Amino acid sequence: MDHFLYRDGALYAEDVPVAEIAAAVGTPFYVYSSATLLRHFRLFDEALAGMDHLVCYAMKAASNQAILKTLAQAGAGMDVVSQGEYLRAKAAGVSGDKIVFSGVGKTAEEIRTALSGGIRQFNVESEPEMEVISAVAQELGQVAPITIRVNPDVDAKTHAKIATGKSENKFGIPIARARAVYAHAASLPGLQVVGIDVHIGSQLTDLEPFRKAYEKVAELTESLRADGHDIRRLDLGGGLGIPYTRSNEAPPLPVEYGQLIKETLGHLGCEIEIEPGRLIAGNAGLMVSRVIYVKSGEDREFLIIDGAMNDLIRPAMYEAYHDIVAVTEPAPGIESLAYDIVGPVCESGDTFAKQRTMPPLVAGDLIAFRSAGAYGAVMASEYNSRPLIPEVMVNGDQFAVIRARPDFDEMINRDTIPEWL
Numbered sequence: 557m558d559h560f561l562y563r564d565g566a567l568y569a570e571d572v573p574v575a576e577i578a579a580a581v582g583t584p585f586y587v588y589s590s591a592t593l594l595r596h597f598r599l600f601d602e603a604l605a606g607m608d609h610l611v612c613y614a615m616k617a618a619s620n621q622a623i624l625k626t627l628a629q630a631g632a633g634m635d636v637v638s639q640g641e642y643l644r645a646k647a648a649g650v651s652g653d654k655i656v657f658s659g660v661g662k663t664a665e666e667i668r669t670a671l672s673g674g675i676r677q678f679n680v681e682s683e684p685e686m687e688v689i690s691a692v693a694q695e696l697g698q699v700a701p702i703t704i705r706v707n708p709d710v711d712a713k714t715h716a717k718i719a720t721g722k723s724e725n726k727f728g729i730p731i732a733r734a735r736a737v738y739a740h741a742a743s744l745p746g747l748q749v750v751g752i753d754v755h756i757g758s759q760l761t762d763l764e765p766f767r768k769a770y771e772k773v774a775e776l777t778e779s780l781r782a783d784g785h786d787i788r789r790l791d792l793g794g795g796l797g798i799p800y801t802r803s804n805e806a807p808p809l810p811v812e813y814g815q816l817i818k819e820t821l822g823h824l825g826c827e828i829e830i831e832p833g834r835l836i837a838g839n840a841g842l843m844v845s846r847v848i849y850v851k852s853g854e855d856r857e858f859l860i861i862d863g864a865m866n867d868l869i870r871p872a873m874y875e876a877y878h879d880i881v882a883v884t885e886p887a888p889g890i891e892s893l894a895y896d897i898v899g900p901v902c903e904s905g906d907t908f909a910k911q912r913t914m915p916p917l918v919a920g921d922l923i924a925f926r927s928a929g930a931y932g933a934v935m936a937s938e939y940n941s942r943p944l945i946p947e948v949m950v951n952g953d954q955f956a957v958i959r960a961r962p963d964f965d966e967m968i969n970r971d972t973i974p975e976w977l
């Protein structure tokens with residue numbers, strides 16, 4: 557459920573008409589609903605009630621300071637994958653003991669920043685990384701809390717670009733080698749082993765892969781404990797999928813996911829961490845765009861809009877489907893048309909949808925891409941010298957620009973011309 561609904565013939569973001577925001581900030585733009593972000597965070601938090609737990613929002617999904625602060629104030633921790641994300645989390649007021657650091661390529665500098673600023677744990681992805689963390693920790697006179705990310709070799713049955721839990725993926729250490737790698741970790745003076753980490757992929761629409769992975773984690777917990785390791789924390793990653801269309805099968809709910817965690821891991825008495833990103837932010841955001849031209853092709857109508865693949869890359873990159881709706885509610889019974897919806901960028905890949913059924917639209921009309929809150933603004937670029945589009949947050953009947961559109965000079969002046977020119 558989200559808070560983007562039609563009221564009196566117009567699309568609203570909570571209690572603000574989307575068209576009013578468009579008039580104020582220009583198009584295209586992203587708009588987020590605070591109530592939806594909070595609702596999704598709380599669904600996870602409640603799903604784990606009764607277990608010692610922390611929901612660490614995977615901030616790579618949408619990392620604006622206002623989003624982080626909204627979630628942090630509700631009690632969320634953060635899952636970060638770079639120094640930049642770590643510093644963003646800190647800047648939004650998240651304390652180090654609520655930040656977990658994931659990712660396969662943490663550099664010594666990133667590790668130093670996190671240890672100096674405080675960190676809940678590093679989720680370690682390889683033995684060479686383990687040695688670097690230990691060395692940096694020693695240099696700072698600290699002991700770094702770590703989990704080791706295991707790769708359970710489970711097929712997440714999701715898009716190949718976002719599957720991470722198969723042995724062919726670059727993530728984690730093979731679960732079959734876990735005991736040897738934990739023994740190695742325990743021998744390093746700068747490390748303290750606190751648990752196990754697993755994350756098998758994103759946009760999972762079935763609980764079975766999670767069940768398989770978590771059963772393997774439960775078994776591993778017992779054998780590592782038998783080896784003398786103090787396994788007290790299990791980080792179970794993110795990955796729960798969202799409905800991108802309102803017609804397709806509904807993915808499992810957070811409460812069902814929480815139930816599965818209790819069933820597979822509840823008996824171990826561990827503290828549970830989860831790292832949802834997409835499910836918290838995805839349906840909490842729209843990308844709003846305006847029709848520039850309606851162009852008749854040989855055999856089809858093109859809706860050329862002012863948003864493009866550089867603003868929202870998911871369709872081009874993952875063949876992703878987004879529901880696209882008219883901001884003015886179609887009159888009941890109106891005959892719809894099929895459009896190819898495309899942006900102005902000079903690539904055929906700049907196509908958001910083919911033969912999409914929409915109400916008849918004309919130049920100047922506003923449309924909204926639903927489920928654009930996660931992996932939207934964060935993956936945007938300025939390709940074709942199109943300035944990054946603004947982000948707006950709504951809270952009840954108020955809205956605020958939370959990242960302004962840079963003007964053209966700002967964009968151009970980021971470049972510097974060498975002296976010799």
Ligand SMILES: *Cc1c(COP(=O)(O)O)cnc(C)c1O
Pocket residue numbers: 614616617635658659755757758759793794795796831832833834835
């Ligand atoms: C991307 C990622 C997540 C979040 O995945 P979602 O599908 O957005 O929930 C969580 N943990 C790790 C380690 C990730 O790489």
